[in-house]
Amino acid sequence: MxxxxxxxxxxxxxxxxxxxxxxxxxxxxxxxxxxxxxxxxxxxxxxxxxxxxxxxxxxxxxxxxxxxxxxxxxxxxxxxxxxxxxxxxxxxxxxxxxxxxxxxxxxxxxxxxxxxxxxxxxxxxxxxxxxxxxxxxxxxxxxxxxxxxxxxxxxxxxxxxxxxxxxxxxxxxxxxxxxxxxxxxxxxxxxxxxxxxxxxxxxxxxxxxxxxxxxxxxxxxxxxxxxxxxxxxxxxxxxxxxxxxxxxxxxxxxxxxxWKSEPYLGLGASASGWLPPFRYTDPADLDAYYKQLDAGKILPGAEKCSTEQQKADFLMMGLRLVAGVDRYEYQSRFGTDLYAEKQSRIDKLVSLGLLESDQNSLRLSPEAFFVSNSVIGELL
Ligand code: SF4
CATH class of the missing domain: 3.20.20.70 (Aldolase class I)
Known part of the structure; x- marks a missing residue:
């Protein structure tokens, strides 16, 4: 195997x-x-x-x-x-x-x-x-x-x-x-x-x-x-x-x-998958799941994600990591500079002590972990 x-x-x-x-x-x-x-x-x-x-x-x-x-x-x-x-x-x-x-x-x-x-x-x-x-x-x-x-x-x-x-x-x-x-x-x-x-x-x-x-x-x-x-x-x-x-x-x-927005295959009722640029979720219902497969279908209701959505997902998931997101990874995936795109929001959240940044990475401060959703929402 x-x-x-x-x-x-x-x-x-x-x-x-x-x-x-x-x-x-x-x-x-x-x-x-x-x-x-x-x-x-x-x-x-x-x-x-x-x-x-x-x-x-x-x-x-x-x-x-x-x-x-x-x-x-x-x-x-x-x-x-x-x-x-x-x-x-x-x-x-x-x-x-x-x-x-x-x-x-x-x-x-x-x-x-x-x-x-x-x-x-x-x-x-x-x-x-x-x-x-x-x-x-x-x-x-x-x-x-x-x-x-x-x-x-x-x-x-x-x-x-x-x-x-x-x-x-x-x-x-x-x-x-x-x-x-x-x-x-x-x-x-x-x-x-x-x-x-x-x-x-x-x-x-x-x-x-x-x-x-x-x-x-x-x-x-x-x-x-x-x-x-x-x-x-x-x-x-x-x-x-x-x-x-x-x-x-x-x-x-x-x-x-x-968390790194790498591709994954989700299989089974209610499972989600990410096969860039498509996100999909199998039905959370056995009959609907079986019917879909009887019809020979996969990727039900797959949503083609725009580059903007992919950037937002990359930040939303990546900022959950204590190490944060890698600025150069962002650049190599999307061809743009994260800091240039989000400079004013990053500056504001850094000044509030909710984000930390250096030349290479952007991450939540430990004080922001518990309220991560609202901080990431502010950044996006
Ligand atoms: S009912 Fe829910 S929480 Fe309980 S074992 Fe099943 S999946 Fe887990």
């Missing part, structure tokens, strides 16, 4: 939209799991890959593959192997599987080890049992250390843990304790996200009816974000993206493709 390839290999995202049960805070596209529903879905996923291969066989050159969901760890090892075999995978490729903590068992890992997956992203979310209950997660914190040890014993040396902060009724001191327990687990990578709720989510309804305390206000959320950055950096994790932290050399190579 692995080959040396020219650099034109893509990041590939495969969406597996099935879960054993619905978490009350979730707004991702996912359906109740059954083996027959997943098998039917996989047939369509392979069909989508077939159609892309007809469009351009080079689209199946992969340098990263990311199985996301949903709960992609519901896939059998044979399913993962069959999907990976569809791609010409560069040597040393990063292949990530999001995994439910409860599926980290010896028999499961024994099978998983036969697949090319070499990075695990564990949906841990919290090491506080009351928070896990609030989030409808079925695992409990005491189960986690032995399961991570089990992953290590099977040779997984690139593990990412998800953490959600800003939960109802949470505070900085609780978060600090949670962070301490995350750091003790010694993952290579931590993704930390502020809880945001869709109004129609089960957890939002519980908050509305007073069964659950409200979400922290914005000042408390900002204080938690500061504690998060400080706690993880003190624990030896480099802050490389607004919400992502890692040990040296362990940044998510797949997600870096998104």
């Amino acid at each position: 692995e080959q040396d390839l020219p650099p034109r290999a893509l990041a590939v995202y495969l969406h597996i939209p099935f879960c054993l049960s619905r978490c009350g805070y979730c707004s991702f596209f996912s359906q109740p799991y059954s083996k027959s529903a997943l098998d039917a879905y996989l047939r369509f996923l392979h069909r989508e890959i077939d159609l892309f291969a007809v469009q351009d066989p080079d689209l199946l050159n992969a340098r990263t593959i990311y199985f996301g969901g949903g709960t992609p760890s519901l896939l059998e090892a044979e399913d993962i192997i069959a999907l990976c075999r569809r791609f010409r995978i560069t040597s040393g490729a990063e292949i990530t599987l999001e995994i439910n903590p409860l599926q980290i068992t010896e028999p499961h890992l024994e099978k998983l080890r036969q697949t090319p997956v070499n990075r695990l992203s564990i949906g841990l979310q919290s090491m506080d049992d009351s928070e896990l209950a609030l989030l409808d997660r079925r695992h409990r914190s005491g189960q986690i250390p032995p399961r991570i040890a089990l992953c290590r014993s099977f040779g997984y040396n690139n593990i990412s843990l998800d953490l959600i902060y800003g939960l109802p009724g949470s505070d900085v001191s609780g978060l600090k304790e949670n962070l301490r327990r995350f750091v003790t687990l010694e993952p290579e990578h931590i993704s930390a996200y502020l809880l945001t709720l869709e109004a129609d989510s089960e957890l939002a309804r519980k908050i509305g009816s007073g069964l659950v305390p409200p979400l922290p206000d914005e000042d408390e959320q900002a204080a938690q974000y500061d504690a998060l950055c400080a706690g993880l950096q003190a624990g030896g994790y480099g802050h490389y993206e607004i919400s992502n932290f890692c040990r040296p050399g362990k940044a998510s190579r797949h997600n870096l493709s998104y």
